[in-house]
Amino acid sequence: VQLLESGGGLVQPGGSLRLSCAASGFTLSRYTMSWYRQAPGKERELVAVITSDGGSTDYADSVKGRFTISRDNAKNTVYLQMNSLKPEDTAVYYCKAKEVVQKYDIWGQGTQVTVSS
Numbered sequence: 675v676q677l678l679e680s681g682g683g684l685v686q687p688g689g690s691l692r693l694s695c696a697a698s699g700f701t702l703s704r705y706t707m708s709w710y711r712q713a714p715g716k717e718r719e720l721v722a723v724i725t726s727d728g729g730s731t732d733y734a735d736s737v738k739g740r741f742t743i744s745r746d747n748a749k750n751t752v753y754l755q756m757n758s759l760k761p762e763d764t765a766v767y768y769c770k771a772k773e774v775v776q777k778y779d780i781w782g783q784g785t786q787v788t789v790s791s
Contacts, residue, residue, distance in 0.1 A: 675699035675780060677769050682785030685759055689789070693754040695769035695782055703727075703747040705780075706772045709754045711765035711787075718768070722754060726774050737763075759789045 681693040693709070706726055712718040722743035724731045731743050742755040752769060766784040773779075 677771060677780055677782035679767065679769055679782045679785040682767060682787045684788045684790065686791050687760060687789055689759050690755070690757045691759065691787060693756065693767055693769075693785060693787075695752045695754075697750045697771065700771075700780070701747075702745065702750045702752065702771065704774055706774060707743070707745060707752040708770045708772070709743060709752075710768045710770060711763075712768070712784075713762075713765040716765075721767070724752065756787070759787075761789045763787060764789050 676698055677695055679693060679695050681691060685691050703726060708723040709721045710718050711721050720734060721737055722733045722741055724743045724745055728745050733741060740758045745752045764787060766786050768784045769782045771780040
């Protein structure tokens, strides 16, 4: 049972990246999915969340209008499209799965996103 993030890297300010979070060993359709991030010296913060059926999403104010969370339950994968990236978006990005009934969490190992010129 694990989550594997990918798609991070170095990008210039104003650029875009698409993060992926693939599940193995379990079915994502039973989980609410979230993306978090943690910058050096800061606490981990919630970036975006999507319900198990993809019908509802929510975002941190700092990323509204720039980031989009989506999911493809057939592919057992969740995505975070990040546009108009800023240096302050630099962080390790983690995905988290929360089971909708039993409420336990599964975390990925994280992927580094660096926004710099």
